[in-house]
Structure formats: C-alpha cells, structure tokens
Amino acid sequence: MRADRVFAYGAAAGLLGDLLLGDPRRGHPVAAFGRVAGAVERVLWRDDRARGAVHTVVCAGGAVVVGALAARAVRSSPLTSVALTGVATWAVVGGTSLAREARAIGRALEAGDVETARARLPHLCGRDPQALDADGIARAVVESVAENTSDAVVGALVWGAVGGVPGLLGFRAVNTLDAMVGHRSPKYRRYGWASARLDDVAGWPGARLTAVLATVAGHDPRGAVRAWRDDAGKHPSPNAGPVEASFAGALGVRLGGTLSYGGRVEHRPVLNQRGRAVVVHDIDRAVRLSKRVGWLALGVCVAARLIAKGRTS
Numbered sequence: 001m002r003a004d005r006v007f008a009y010g011a012a013a014g015l016l017g018d019l020l021l022g023d024p025r026r027g028h029p030v031a032a033f034g035r036v037a038g039a040v041e042r043v044l045w046r047d048d049r050a051r052g053a054v055h056t057v058v059c060a061g062g063a064v065v066v067g068a069l070a071a072r073a074v075r076s077s078p079l080t081s082v083a084l085t086g087v088a089t090w091a092v093v094g095g096t097s098l099a100r101e102a103r104a105i106g107r108a109l110e111a112g113d114v115e116t117a118r119a120r121l122p123h124l125c126g127r128d129p130q131a132l133d134a135d136g137i138a139r140a141v142v143e144s145v146a147e148n149t150s151d152a153v154v155g156a157l158v159w160g161a162v163g164g165v166p167g168l169l170g171f172r173a174v175n176t177l178d179a180m181v182g183h184r185s186p187k188y189r190r191y192g193w194a195s196a197r198l199d200d201v202a203g204w205p206g207a208r209l210t211a212v213l214a215t216v217a218g219h220d221p222r223g224a225v226r227a228w229r230d231d232a233g234k235h236p237s238p239n240a241g242p243v244e245a246s247f248a249g250a251l252g253v254r255l256g257g258t259l260s261y262g263g264r265v266e267h268r269p270v271l272n273q274r275g276r277a278v279v280v281h282d283i284d285r286a287v288r289l290s291k292r293v294g295w296l297a298l299g300v301c302v303a304a305r306l307i308a309k310g311r312t313s
Contacts, residue, residue, distance in 0.1 A: 001078035003164065004309040008302040010082045011160055014089020015298055022096040029091040033063065034176055041181065045191060052191035056177060056198055063173035067166035088165045092172035094152035095294045098124070099287045102141050106283035109134050124148070126183070127259060139278040142286045143255050146214075146247035147240045149290040151175050154213070154297040155206025161301035174202045200238055207239035209300065210293060211246035217292040218250020225249065227272035231256075234269035241271075248272035250289060253282055 037059045044055050067088065074080040101123045108117040117137050118129035125144040132140060155175070159167035178199035181192035211232075215224040227249030228242055235241030235256070248255040248271045255271040255278070 001081070002309060004305045006078065006081045006085055007161060007164060007305050010085025011089045011157060011298060011302065013082065013086035014091075015093060015095075015157075015294065017086060017090040018093050018096050021090070022100060023094060030172060030176060033059075033173060034180065036062075037173075037177060037180060047187075047190050049190050049193050052181065052188075053194035055181070055191070056174075056194040059177055060170060060173045060198065064163075064166045064170040067164075067169035071165040085160070085165055085168075088168045089156070089160060092156045092160075092168050093294075094148070095291065098145060098148050098152055099291065102145050102283055102287050105137065105141050106280055109138060109280045109283075135277060135279065138280050138283055139253075139255060139257075140259075141283050142247070142251070142253065142278050143244055145283070145286040145290050146244045146255075149214075149247075149293050150207045150210040150239065150243045151203065153290075153294040154210045155203050157294075157297050157301045158206045158209060159202065161305045171202055171206075174199050203239040207243050209297060211242040213293040213296045213300070214243070214246040214250050214289060217296060218247075218289055220250055220252055223249035223252060223272065223274070227275075231269065231271045231273075235271070236266075236268065245271045247286065247289065248275055251282060251285055252276065253278045 037055075040055055040058055044051050044058075070084060071081070074084050101120065105117045105120050105124070108114075108120065114134050114137070117134070118132070121127060121129040121132075121137055121140060125140055127140045129137065152175075156168055156171050159171035161167070163170065174195070177195040178192075180195075181188045182196035182199055183192065211224075211228055215221050215228070218224050224246045227245040230245075231248075232241035232245040235244060244255050252272075252275050254273065254275040256268045257270055259266045259268060
C-alpha cells in the first residue's frame, strides 16, 4: 500500500478514535513523553540557551527517531502500518478532550457555578482563574479552543501528512516542550528559548490552515477574513494571532484584552473590535467550529498528500 494511502486511512482512523474514545485518563503517551522530558530537564537545566537547545534536540529528536524506527519496523505490513498511523494520530490529537473540558466549563457557568468553572480552567490554559469573572472565563475558553484547534489537531495532521508517524510524534513533542519550558518565566526565559522558537516554526503551517478553515467553516467568512487581516499581526504570538483572530471574526465576538498569567498581567490588543463581548453560549459555538475545522483539516491534508504523491509518481 502506498504511503499516502497509509496516512489517509490511518489518520482518519485516529481522528475517529479520538472522537469515540478521547484521551485516556491514565497512561497517556504525551504524559509519558512529558515525564521523560522532565527527567532530561533535571539533568541539563542551567540558565543557558545552549543547554535548552540540547534539551530540545534530545527530546524532540528522540520522538522523531522513535516514530521513524516504529514506522520502519512495520513497513512491510500495510495493515500494521495503517494501525500504527492510527494509534499515533489518536495519541497526538486532542480535539475531543478539548471539547469536553470547554463544555464542562460552559455547563458550570450556565449553572452559575463560577468557582467550579475557575477550578477547571487550568485544564485548558494557564490563565489565573481567580482574576476572571464568568464572562472573562468564557472568553479565555473560546481563545483556548481556537488556539488548541491548531496545536492539538490541525498542526499534528499537517505534519503527519508531511512526515507520517515521525511527523506526528515530532510535532506533538515540540508542542509539549513549548508548554513545559517555552513560556517567558524567569526560569525558562533562556533555557526554553529554543523550544519556543521551534514551536513557532512547527506551528506556522497548521496555524494558517486553521485560520483558513475557520474562515470557510464559520458563520461570517467576511468577518473572519477582516479580523485576520487587521488584527492577527497585533497578537504577540505569530501563530495564535491568525487563529484567534479568524475564530473571533467567524464567531462575531471580541477576543484579546487584559490577561493574567502566573501573576503577570498582559494587555493584549483586541481581536475583531467590531464583534460583541463573549458570553457563555459562545463556548459551544467555538467547540462546534473547532470540530468542523478538524475534520476539514483531515480532508485537506489527505488530499494534499494524495496530490503530491500523484505528481511524483
């Protein structure tokens, strides 16, 4: 079986597996990678960029090598290759868990239980929940759904289409490292620099595809294009900017503004100034848009892989 078909069948199976099963509560492969990366950090950490770069190479490179060795071991069996791709896809995407957590917070807010919503918010993002009221929590959830649609679904599918199982595992490793050490805290400002920059590079194509698909799949394509064009560049993240701006325009809401991370207050530009303020029911709208974007991304990535293979054969 050709490699493009292996990816097509395997990625579809993996995305369906995520839809039906979600993430395991225990023993998740990404959590296992996080423990290994944490152990490597304890050995290597110094307030030094070079040490951080070695950490990034060892951990992300190790994930790619594991994926390549696994794919090589089963390449003589098309069925096993499809199964491996399916398992790898299921392991690295997280759309169902993203939707589940977002909706759980939405239900708590609808019931007026702001404290429960605050307690669950760290499952989605690193905001300081105590600094947020109900509408602020809803806005944080919508922003997290938008950004994680790219990070947890579309980006992985893009790199799976490019590099198969090694691409899937490598992308998730890079994204996980950025979450662990890539933030601008005093401890990781230098050590996490390489992980943060590599995540920017790896996330670039997935973020743009996510923005395009949110524009296509949303209720206001013109608004999405306008917000993307006018506001994406104002965001401090080169990849979150297009994604959050396009989601804001597609949903007709305003995102951005004052945020609090780990006691540090940030005043970010507003995305889609013409939109209205986020309210609780926008959480479910964002989740539905995220799901449409994820399945469209699968179709685009499979089609691109088949077309590329056809041109080279």
